[in-house]
Amino acid sequence: MSDSAPLITFLSDYGCGDEFVGVCHAVIARRAPRARIIDLGHGVARHDVRAGALALRAALPYTPPGVHLAVVDPGVGGPRRAVALRLRGEGRTMVGPDNGLLTLAAQALGGVLDAVDIGSSPESLRPRSATFDGRDLFAPVAAALADGASLGALGEAIDPASLVALALPQPSIGDGALHAHALSSDAFGNVSLDATAELAARAGLGFGGVVEIQAAGVCQRGRLARTFGDVAPGELLIFEDSRGALAVAINGGSAMLALGLAPDDEVVLRRP
Amino acid sequence: MSDSAPLITFLSDYGCGDEFVGVCHAVIARRAPRARIIDLGHGVARHDVRAGALALRAALPYTPPGVHLAVVDPGVGGPRRAVALRLRGEGRTMVGPDNGLLTLAAQALGGVLDAVDIGSSPESLRPRSATFDGRDLFAPVAAALADGASLGALGEAIDPASLVALALPQPSIGDGALHAHALSSDAFGNVSLDATAELAARAGLGFGGVVEIQAAGVCQRGRLARTFGDVAPGELLIFEDSRGALAVAINGGSAMLALGLAPDDEVVLRRP
Amino acid sequence: MSDSAPLITFLSDYGCGDEFVGVCHAVIARRAPRARIIDLGHGVARHDVRAGALALRAALPYTPPGVHLAVVDPGVGGPRRAVALRLRGEGRTMVGPDNGLLTLAAQALGGVLDAVDIGSSPESLRPRSATFDGRDLFAPVAAALADGASLGALGEAIDPASLVALALPQPSIGDGALHAHALSSDAFGNVSLDATAELAARAGLGFGGVVEIQAAGVCQRGRLARTFGDVAPGELLIFEDSRGALAVAINGGSAMLALGLAPDDEVVLRRP
Numbered sequence: 001m002s003d004s005a006p007l008i009t010f011l012s013d014y015g016c017g018d019e020f021v022g023v024c025h026a027v028i029a030r031r032a033p034r035a036r037i038i039d040l041g042h043g044v045a046r047h048d049v050r051a052g053a054l055a056l057r058a059a060l061p062y063t064p065p066g067v068h069l070a071v072v073d074p075g076v077g078g079p080r081r082a083v084a085l086r087l088r089g090e091g092r093t094m095v096g097p098d099n100g101l102l103t104l105a106a107q108a109l110g111g112v113l114d115a116v117d118i119g120s121s122p123e124s125l126r127p128r129s130a131t132f133d134g135r136d137l138f139a140p141v142a143a144a145l146a147d148g149a150s151l152g153a154l155g156e157a158i159d160p161a162s163l164v165a166l167a168l169p170q171p172s173i174g175d176g177a178l179h180a181h182a183l184s185s186d187a188f189g190n191v192s193l194d195a196t197a198e199l200a201a202r203a204g205l206g207f208g209g210v211v212e213i214q215a216a217g218v219c220q221r222g223r224l225a226r227t228f229g230d231v232a233p234g235e236l237l238i239f240e241d242s243r244g245a246l247a248v249a250i251n252g253g254s255a256m257l258a259l260g261l262a263p264d265d266e267v268v269l270r271r272p
Numbered sequence: 273m274s275d276s277a278p279l280i281t282f283l284s285d286y287g288c289g290d291e292f293v294g295v296c297h298a299v300i301a302r303r304a305p306r307a308r309i310i311d312l313g314h315g316v317a318r319h320d321v322r323a324g325a326l327a328l329r330a331a332l333p334y335t336p337p338g339v340h341l342a343v344v345d346p347g348v349g350g351p352r353r354a355v356a357l358r359l360r361g362e363g364r365t366m367v368g369p370d371n372g373l374l375t376l377a378a379q380a381l382g383g384v385l386d387a388v389d390i391g392s393s394p395e396s397l398r399p400r401s402a403t404f405d406g407r408d409l410f411a412p413v414a415a416a417l418a419d420g421a422s423l424g425a426l427g428e429a430i431d432p433a434s435l436v437a438l439a440l441p442q443p444s445i446g447d448g449a450l451h452a453h454a455l456s457s458d459a460f461g462n463v464s465l466d467a468t469a470e471l472a473a474r475a476g477l478g479f480g481g482v483v484e485i486q487a488a489g490v491c492q493r494g495r496l497a498r499t500f501g502d503v504a505p506g507e508l509l510i511f512e513d514s515r516g517a518l519a520v521a522i523n524g525g526s527a528m529l530a531l532g533l534a535p536d537d538e539v540v541l542r543r544p
Numbered sequence: 545m546s547d548s549a550p551l552i553t554f555l556s557d558y559g560c561g562d563e564f565v566g567v568c569h570a571v572i573a574r575r576a577p578r579a580r581i582i583d584l585g586h587g588v589a590r591h592d593v594r595a596g597a598l599a600l601r602a603a604l605p606y607t608p609p610g611v612h613l614a615v616v617d618p619g620v621g622g623p624r625r626a627v628a629l630r631l632r633g634e635g636r637t638m639v640g641p642d643n644g645l646l647t648l649a650a651q652a653l654g655g656v657l658d659a660v661d662i663g664s665s666p667e668s669l670r671p672r673s674a675t676f677d678g679r680d681l682f683a684p685v686a687a688a689l690a691d692g693a694s695l696g697a698l699g700e701a702i703d704p705a706s707l708v709a710l711a712l713p714q715p716s717i718g719d720g721a722l723h724a725h726a727l728s729s730d731a732f733g734n735v736s737l738d739a740t741a742e743l744a745a746r747a748g749l750g751f752g753g754v755v756e757i758q759a760a761g762v763c764q765r766g767r768l769a770r771t772f773g774d775v776a777p778g779e780l781l782i783f784e785d786s787r788g789a790l791a792v793a794i795n796g797g798s799a800m801l802a803l804g805l806a807p808d809d810e811v812v813l814r815r816p
Contacts (some may be wrong), residue, residue, distance in 0.1 A: 007573065009566070015315070016288055016560055017459035019331040020514075022312035023283070027337035029279065029310060033336070037806075038573060043559070046460065059563040062578070062679065063570035075621025079501025097573035110560035132499045132514035135334065188590065225727035226674045287587070288560055289731035291603040292786075294553070294584035298607035301551065305608070318732065349771025402770045404786035407606065428628060 006035045006146035007066030008013060011056055013044040020132070024069075026127070031143035038063065043187075043202045044064050047074035047245070049101050050263065051184050053166055054192070058104040058243040068105070069142040073097040077130040082121075083163065084141055086114040086151050088250065093151065095142045097133070098241040100166035114161060116155035123154060137203035169264055171195040177270035178203035180246065182215075182261045189254025193246045195269075200224065200238075202245060204271055211238055213248065214268040221272060222248075277338035279338030283328055284406060285316040286343070292404070295525055296341075296411040299397070303415035310335065315459075319346035321373050322535065323456050324402065325438055326464070328377040330515040337363035340377070341414040345369040349393040353434065354393075356413055358386040358423050365423065367414045369405070369532045372438035387435060388427035395426060405472060443467040449542035450475035452518065454487075454533045461526025463520045463533050467541075472510075472518060475544055483510055483519065486540040488532045494520075509542065550579045550690035551610030554677060555600055556633060557588040558615070561763070564676070567721040568613075568683040571669070572756060577686035579650045587731075591618035593645050594807065595728050597710055600649040602787040609635035612649070613686040617641040618805065621674040626665075627707065628685055630658040630695050637695065639686045641677070644710035660699035681811035713808055721814035724790065726759075726805045733798025735805050737790045739813075744768065744782075746789060748815055755782055757792065758812040765816060766792075782813065 008028060014020040016249045021042050028035060034054035044052040052072035060068060061261050073080075075098075081150035088110035094102045095118070106112050118124075123144045125136040141154055169181035187190065197207070205211055211224050212237060222236030231237045232253045241247035248255045248267065255261065275500035280300060286292040293314050300307060302368030312331045332340060338345040345368075353370035360382035364376045367390070378384050390396075390409065395416045397408040411428055430451075441453040443466050452467035469479070477483055483496050485508060503509045503526045513519035519528045520539065527533070552572060560562040561663035565586050573578060584603045586717035589595040604612060617624075617640075625642035638646045639662070644784030650656050660667075662681065667688045685698050692777040713725035715738050724739035741751070749755055755768050757780060775781045777796045785791035792799045792811065798804070 001465045005577075009570065011563065011566070015459050016313065017315035019283065019313040019327045022310060023331050023334050026281065026312070029308075030334070030336050033277075036573075038566060038569045039561040040570070041560065043561035052611050055563045059570065062567050062574070064574050075501060078501035129516070130512065131500075131513045135514065153741045187559050228334070228675075229279065229619065229622040238672070238673065243680065244673070285602075287731050288585065289587035291555065291599045294555070294582060295603050295606050298553065298583045298584070298603065302606070302712050303579075350773035382695060401786045401788070402784065405773075405787065482554040 006032065006123050007038065007064055008035050008069055008142050008146050009063050009066060010062070010069045011040040011044065011059070012042045012050060012071040013046050013048065013052060014042045014134070015046075016042060020134065023135050027135055027139040028143040029148075031123075031140055032147040035143060035146040042071055048072065049074065049099050050166055053101050053104040054184050056101065057108050060105045060109060065137070066147045067142045068092060068094045069138055070096040070101050071134040071138055072093065073099070073133060075099060076133050078081050081117050081158070082119045082133060082137055083114045083158070084116050084118050084145065084151055084154050085112045085160070085163075087111065088113050093145050095138050095145065098164050099165045103163055103165045112160040112163065114151055115158050115160045116151050117158050118155035121155050125150070169194055171199060171201070173203050176204070177268050178205065180267050180269065181264045182263055182267055183245070184263065185256040185261070189256040190241065190247045190249040191256050191259070192241055192243060193267055195246045195249065196244065197240050197246060200269065203269065206267060212270050212272045213238070216265060227247055275495040278304065278415050279310065279339060280307050280335055280341055280418050281310045281312050281332070281335050281440055282341045283312040283324060283331070284309065284314045284343040285318050285320065285324060286406065287316045287318075288314060290404065295407050296367065299407055299411040300415040303395075305421040307415060307417055307418040316344050320344065321346065321371050322419065325376040325457050328373065330379050332381060339414045339417045340364060340366045341410055342364065342366065342368040342373050342374050343406040343410055345371070345405060347371060348405050353389050353403060353430070354391045354409055355430070356388050356390050356426050357384045357432070359383065360385050361500070362367050365417050367410050370436050370437045375435055375437045384432040384435065384484045386423055387430050387432045388423050389430050392426035393427050423442055441466055443471060445471070445475050448476070449478065449540050452539045452541060453542065454535055454537045455517070456535065457528040457533070462513065462519045462526040463511055463528050463531070464515060465539055467518045468516065469512050469518060475541065475543060482544055484542050484544045487512070487520075488537060490531070507544065547577065549574065551582065552575050552579050552613055552686050552690050553582045553604070554594060554613045555584040555586050555603070555760060556586045556615040556648055556787040557590050557592065557596060558586045558678070559590075560586060564678065571679055571683040572687040572789065575667075575678055576691040578743075579687060580670040588604065588616055591644050592616065594710055597645050597648040598728050600645065601652050604649045604653060611686045611689045612638045613682055614638065614645050615642040615678040615682055616645050617643070617677060620677050626663045626681055626701070627679060628660050628662050628689065628695055628698050629656045629704070629707075632634055632657050637689050639682050642708050644708045647707055647709045648730050655786065656704040656707065658695055659702050659704045661702050662696055662699035665699050675741065680741060686757070713745060717743070720748070721812050722749065724811050724813065725811045725813055726779050726807055727789070728807065729800040731807070733800040734785065734786055734791045735800050735803070736787060737811055739790045740788065741784050741790060744813065749813060754816055756814050756816045757782070760809060761794075764801070777781060782789065801802050
């Protein structure tokens with residue numbers, strides 16, 4: 001592979017039980033035989049647009065520039081738009097449904113420069129299934145971009161300001177406490193919050209200290225720790241996770257199950 | 273990667289809990305370092321030859337020509353034959369067990385031109401495990417084909433007509449109803465039938481209309497719809513799935529569980 | 545891809561629910577754009593260093609020479625060392641935590657020639673998360689090796705004899721029986737033992753014969769068989785698994801569940 005092989009990254013909620021991911025790879029290989037595909041994961045919870053958007057925002061800063069294909073698409077076949085975006089700088093484009101999946105990552109990478117509606121793209125496969133735009137629309141458009149097609153040739157220009165954005169909760173400091181929210185959980189039951197170590201410091205919470213954690217009506221104690229090894233097995237901790245966010249965890253257990261946390265639940269952290 | 277890198281597609285029931293898929297990739301990389309591998313999925317239900325055959329038939333028309341390796345092999349180590357096939361036209365070959373896994377897709381792609389029994393192929397690894405022909409036999413033979421070996425060098429010629437075929441149920445129209453059967457279900461619990469929208473139309477069923485669905489002794493109502501968004505959450509629908517077959521689904525639920533459907537079960541559709 | 549594209553193999557316990565594996569691929573692609581990555585599997589049970597070490601030992605003899613990246617790392621963020629190793633002969637290097645994960649495979653491939661502590665490697669990403677060395681340390685170091693970096697440039701030399709080794713149980717023959725132990729189980733519930741067919745032969749057990757299997761306080765009968773097809777459905781068998789080890793299985797069932805076997809449990813095999 002030469003250094004200049006075009007790159008496509010691919011994230012979806014297709015799972016690995018079916019041939020869906022492989023068929024998208026195959027469609028890309030037909031249209032852009034030289035493209036290299038990096039799977040960023042296909043285990044996003046089914047139809048969970050926000051979890052997909054958060055995973056994409058976490059992953060894309062680590063990838064080389066290229067075409068970023070993402071499909072978590074509960075509205076497939078309905079009126080939601082399908083889009084391709086060019087980001088500011090660095091040679092990055094994105095392809096997927098216009099349901100908020102792409103916008104968190106796009107903002108983190110500098111924002112959207114140009115956008116097109118690809119719903120009637122000439123690259124679409126024919127016939128086109130009503131339920132599998134990943135194969136029939138998004139993969140061919142991503143492959144065309146990797147093959148050098150211009151954004152304008154793929155659809156009609158739309159206003160980047162009209163793209164659907166996700167409504168995320170906002171953390172705040174009040175009553176001497178940090179009021180954060182559960183954003184998502186990983187396979188181990190660690191729950192990411194919408195707060196950073198910097199924000200915790202402003203609420204008087206520093207690494208190594210004991211923290212009172214109030215969530216779902218229950219109040220428990222844990223520790224603001226660097227790693228799991230800093231607390232005893234079974235103990236609650238707040239740590240900075242690999243995405244750079246504070247996360248609630250239990251050493252050797254599932255904080256999501258133990259605290260009964262669901263997305264958007266408030267989690268209040270304070271010094272005891 | 274040059275446009276001419278040989279392609280191998282790979283489908284199996286090995287799952288992703290073990291090193292089995294990766295080891296097959298490694299064996300291929302040793303024998304055919306230039307080959308590119310596209311995984312069509314390894315989540316076929318264990319030993320479910322028919323589910324693998326249906327997935328292969330659905331996926332291969334979307335792939336570029338190449339070597340199509342597939343392993344769902346409950347009879348490994350026993351008397352079933354191992355085969356390599358050349359299909360009519362387009363430069364496609366197939367490698368796998370002779371248990372029906374390959375034949376549905378082969379027929380859909382034009383039929384088998386030549387076939388060889390590779391059970392004693394000189395490409396087989398030595399020593400050869402009694403339980404892992406994927407690694408020791410099928411992967412090396414697929415790699416040899418990708419590397420330019422001729423079919424005749426890989427085994428002894430056999431009559432293509434002697435290949436094992438799958439016995440699938442056949443849909444029919446009678447008593448003013450469409451008598452179909454459950455073929456397979458996906459990870460979401462959507463159940464594919466052995467009937468198409470064309471056949472439904474001949475039974476008087478058109479998109480948008482209400483349908484009476486009789487399955488497993490129970491009769492329920494649903495709608496023949498283009499997409500999930502056309503029905504309310506929790507409602508039954510019949511839609512044309514991504515494989516081009518009619519499928520029973522529940523918007524936001526699992527039709528397989530709700531209707532208690534197993535493969536080959538009869539599903540009768542009629543106008544109420 | 546030219547024949548000389550450098551190869552990186554990758555095994556971990558990251559699973560496929562998150563973007564972790566994909567992000568490591570992305571980090572490698574930035575540092576070593578020409579490298580090809582073969583995933584040897586990411587379904588190792590979470591934090592199960594021994595299962596990872598056994599999978600690695602089983603897989604690596606089948607891979608081409610290259611950089612072997614492996615991450616099962618319950619001690620991440622703690623005092624355990626991070627290492628890169630050069631093996632004797634054949635152009636193989638290994639990268640991962642110094643917790644025993646690498647040493648079984650290293651021994652099987654000829655032993656370790658040189659070792660370095662990469663904990664403060666200049667290749668590490670900055671900032672470096674306390675909980676994701678796979679992305680921030682191991683992947684960049686593996687990519688640097690694939691890109692031609694010398695081992696010495698990646699960290700400080702350490703004594704190969706100081707590397708952590710795994711303590712595995714040892715099989716023995718006594719009282720006319722083979723005393724083996726459960727080593728690991730696969731996704732199908734087949735349980736690998738720390739004994740080979742050669743050792744069984746020395747205890748008077750040959751293929752085709754009936755075997756008394758004593759495990760977890762219960763004694764049952766099975767057969768030493770070549771393949772599953774040699775016994776009836778539901779019957780116990782001992783067979784030589786794809787890793788070359790004897791394994792306990794049930795035709796169509798899970799021996800792990802049926803016998804209640806856990807790692808290190810003694811399994812005694814004798815002629816009835």
